[in-house]
Amino acid sequence: MEVVLRLAVVADGSAVAALARAAVETQFPAYYDAVQTASAVEHITTLDTALIDDGTYYVLEAAGEVVACGGWSRRNKLFNASTAGADTRLLDPATEPARIRAMFVRADWTRRGLGRAILTACTEAARAEGFTRLALMATLPGVPLYKAFGFTEVEDAQLPMPDGTLLPGVAMERPIEENA
Template identity: 40%
Template sequence: MPNDVPVLRVARTRELDALRALVARSWRALAARSYAPDVIEAALGVAIRVDPALVEDGTYFVAEIDGQLAACGGWSARVPTVKGADLPTPRAEVRAMFVASEHTRRGLGRALLERAERAIRDAGFDSAYLVATHSGLELYRAAGYVERGAHVAMLPGGVAFPLTLMSRSLAR
């Protein structure tokens, strides 16, 4: 009998290929309501990807259901520069949050986000930042993130990838 209860845990390096497949499947399915197909494909593997350093750092988490990866996401204090954005340094960013389309609306994204925020607080940060895709805005707004401004990343082939910079206080 299947067990629908998700298990949240730290991602393992040996799972990188499975994580990449989950991210690609999630991105293609869930971004379709927010981005054109050329943007979706241009972003995949460039801006939309699992950073292996997060897995190696132990700051990337998975939600597993019945032994299968259902969602992933994490955080890092080693964050990329966002051109033209007035963001503090150092800072902690929520990174690479993805839920398999067959597991959406079950609280997995929120659970992973809360796990990342706890880790960010435990690391001594009192705010979390993120660069949201338009398909993730609803989750982040519901979790209390506020928009700090729009950003456009230029992808290979000159494809414009609109994003939203967001932050949230983690003070207790």
């Protein structure tokens, strides 16, 4: 089945939210307890529409259905539930990394290269805007994908959800090669 990568549009919002919710509900229980999973469903699956407005969020469609999504940001926010230190200021490509954000793959579409395809598109777009590094805050289910894509662990983290729940995560970074 052909899979098509394209920039997300506002009309994709409900499909993206449903995909993100389903991905967290099915994939997080292998890494997190029931309270952490429920909190993640509530707080990290809400689409940050600024990503769509900025033209930095992608969807992958198969037979008209969104099966994966994710993007990057040139703004100072590392992950959806974060508010501490986050703002809408534009990052300086010369000194700050672009942010990989809100990556989700439908459970029945994992391990098919969809996450890699989105990360490749994000890397190319960030490079075109002068960024030389990428950063992200990984939830545990995403760590293997990000490592396989060349991200290295910077530090373990506890991601505070707005309800006080803490999710173990990993801050990761990767250089953007000039001739990749």
